[in-house]
Amino acid sequence: MKSLLKTEDLVSYIGPYTILQGVSLEVSQGEAVVILGRNGAGKTTFLKTVMGLVQTRSGTIELDGKNLVGMPTYEIQKQGIGYVPEDYGIFDLLTIEENLRLAMWKEDADTFARRDYVLDLFPDLKIAYKRLAKTLSGGQRQMLSIGRALVNKNKILFIDEPSKGLAPVVIERLAMALNDIKKETTVLLVEQNFALACAVGERYYIINEGKTVENGKVSDLIKDKELQAKHLGI
Numbered sequence: 001m002k003s004l005l006k007t008e009d010l011v012s013y014i015g016p017y018t019i020l021q022g023v024s025l026e027v028s029q030g031e032a033v034v035i036l037g038r039n040g041a042g043k044t045t046f047l048k049t050v051m052g053l054v055q056t057r058s059g060t061i062e063l064d065g066k067n068l069v070g071m072p073t074y075e076i077q078k079q080g081i082g083y084v085p086e087d088y089g090i091f092d093l094l095t096i097e098e099n100l101r102l103a104m105w106k107e108d109a110d111t112f113a114r115r116d117y118v119l120d121l122f123p124d125l126k127i128a129y130k131r132l133a134k135t136l137s138g139g140q141r142q143m144l145s146i147g148r149a150l151v152n153k154n155k156i157l158f159i160d161e162p163s164k165g166l167a168p169v170v171i172e173r174l175a176m177a178l179n180d181i182k183k184e185t186t187v188l189l190v191e192q193n194f195a196l197a198c199a200v201g202e203r204y205y206i207i208n209e210g211k212t213v214e215n216g217k218v219s220d221l222i223k224d225k226e227l228q229a230k231h232l233g234i
């Protein structure tokens, strides 16, 4: 499989703090990869570093062979990364329709076809299409946030802890949607919910204290109770 995203020995910092201390990770085209690790391990910071929202000190980041280090965030996004941040990133005082349109880079037939795919994937958004985003539940907001990233033609989708604060039944629906999405696009998921991570991810990386410490197949991790206890506290 063709390598799509590759980072090597990535070190990044926020003010005086070095947060990532060596993250090496590779995602191939068509894969669904999950990043696991305890609270505060550096998972969110990794996504933010690739997006240029956290400064890289050393190491490399390549998307489809192109260097992303030093590029401004809006250009990184245009290289083909759909980013679904942890805090939803949606506009409460706009309708669902307006939130989706504002996210579109182009208003062409392909983009509207992807918008229709989003509305089929998340029927709640279709029903509430003309309503303000502030009227949505937590699960529906997460759907809108993912939908905003899906309206553009991306090479890879970054999704940061989509299950956070959601009820188990909503997480199940989300797992189904993510399984549908991964048929269409390469996915890099950060997730604390082990069941959701296992339902979606094919390969995993574990980040501990800002470093990638383990990686492999999710099917092997499910059987490896020792590894789960050591790095994930399960």
Ligand SMILES: Nc1ncnc2c1ncn2[C@@H]1O[C@H](COP(=O)(O)OP(=O)(O)OP(=O)(O)O)[C@@H](O)[C@H]1O
Pocket (backbone or CB within 6 Å): 014, 017, 019, 037, 038, 039, 040, 041, 042, 043, 044, 045, 046, 192
């Ligand atoms: N703005 C900031 N200033 C200083 N330290 C920060 C800042 N943002 C994050 N950190 C620190 O960086 C480390 C990694 O945080 P990060 O949010 O990436 O962890 P995480 O693995 O995503 O965990 P969680 O699941 O709790 O979000 C933590 O120790 C956190 O306290």
